[in-house]
Amino acid sequence: MPVIRAILFSSGFHILAIICLVWLAPLLAPKAPPETIQVELYPEGRILEALLPAEKKRQVVRQALVPEKLKVKDDETLAKLLSAEKQRVREQTQASETGMTANRANTASPSQEKPDQAVTEKTKRAADKNTERDPDGYKPVDITDDLRQMNQLEGMSTVGDRLEVKVGSFTALNTDRHLFYSFYSRMEELIRYRWETRVMQAMETLNPALAPRGTTSWETQVEFLLDKHGNVQKAKIMKLSGMPSFDLTGPAAFKDARVIPNPPPEMVQEDGFIHINIAFTVNYNPKWFARSEDN
Incomplete structure (x- = not known):
């Protein structure tokens, strides 16, 4: 009997000890550091110094394929831009929409309709169908003018490709080859949609009345520090846009x-x-948004 009691006591003690260890283990284990990055605002006196280029800090842009007939050969002048390949063009232009796309058709095919003509023809066809199918006799509404006005709105916000060149139907730029272009390309693919999402969230909570009058373009310049493995460690805001909600989106x-x-x-x-x-540049017209909300 004493032996059985001793065995039961020992078993109970060990079970209790195991339960205590399981309960205490998460509390005693070292906690992982929170997923945060340090954000600093550069001292005003050091901003210009920080912006001075290392190799003139030429801007890295997405590579856009250009037809051979638009290229210029034997031009050894230094390009202001860096990309995947070296190229020189007759005239530098940037596409009006700067999304994650490439030049798909630099010249219109003979069978391709002009935009206004295509919209007009589509509207006419829709009008004919509506007239035939609508038993109440309502007249179709021509939205051609509305579409044209929508196409004249401010340009899209973009990451990295705000350039001082003429806007055209496609992108053609003078570039020199950047040795690490593929890294910048991967970075843009990871950052772009995350940044655009943050900008849209900022706009939803923004009070247009707080924006300075006459300002429609907001630029924030940030220096990011990554460790050798690519982990984001720190962000230094070197230039404020004037809209705090936008400054933190990058x-x-x-x-x-x-x-x-x-x-x-x-x-x-x-x-x-x-x-x-x-x-990071945000094209945002508070007046336009306020007018849209009133309507």
């Missing part, structure tokens, strides 16, 4: 992405970080 997008994979080791500087400078 750092928030990088925080959401967390890591830019496979950074080239050659990009790591003496301080152990990779330095990425990005200008």
Whole structure:
């Protein structure tokens, strides 16, 4: 009997000890650091110094294929832009819409309808169908003018490709080859939609009355520090846009992405970080949004 009692006591003690260890283990284990990045505002006196280029800090842009007939050969002048390949063109232009797309058709085919003509023909066909099918006799509404006005709205907000060149139907730029272009391309794919989502969220909570009058373009310049593995460590805001809600969208997008994979080791500087400078531009007309809400 004493032996059985001792065995039961020992078993109960060990079971209790195991339960205590299971309960205490999460409390005693080291906690993972929170997923945050440090955001700093550069001292005003150091902003210009920080913006001074290392190799003139030429802007990296998406590669856009250009027809051979528009290229210029044997031009060795230094290009202001960097991309996947070196190219020189007769005239620099940028497409009016700067989404994640490439030039698909640089010249219109003979069978391709002009935009206004296509819209007009489509409207006429719709009108004929509505007249035939509508038993109440309502007249179709021509929205051609409305479509034309919509196409004249402010340009799209974009990451990185705000250029001082003429706007055209496609993109043709003078570029020099950037050794690490593929890394910047991966980074844009990760950041762009996250940033656009953050901008839309900021607009939903923004009071248009707080925006300075006459301002429709808001630019924030940020320097991001990545470690050698591509983990985002710090964001330094070097230039404020004047709209705090927009200033934080860029750092928030990088925080959401967390890591830019496979950074080239050659990009790591003496301080152990990779330095990425990005200008985030939001085209936003508070008057237009206020007018839309009133209607």
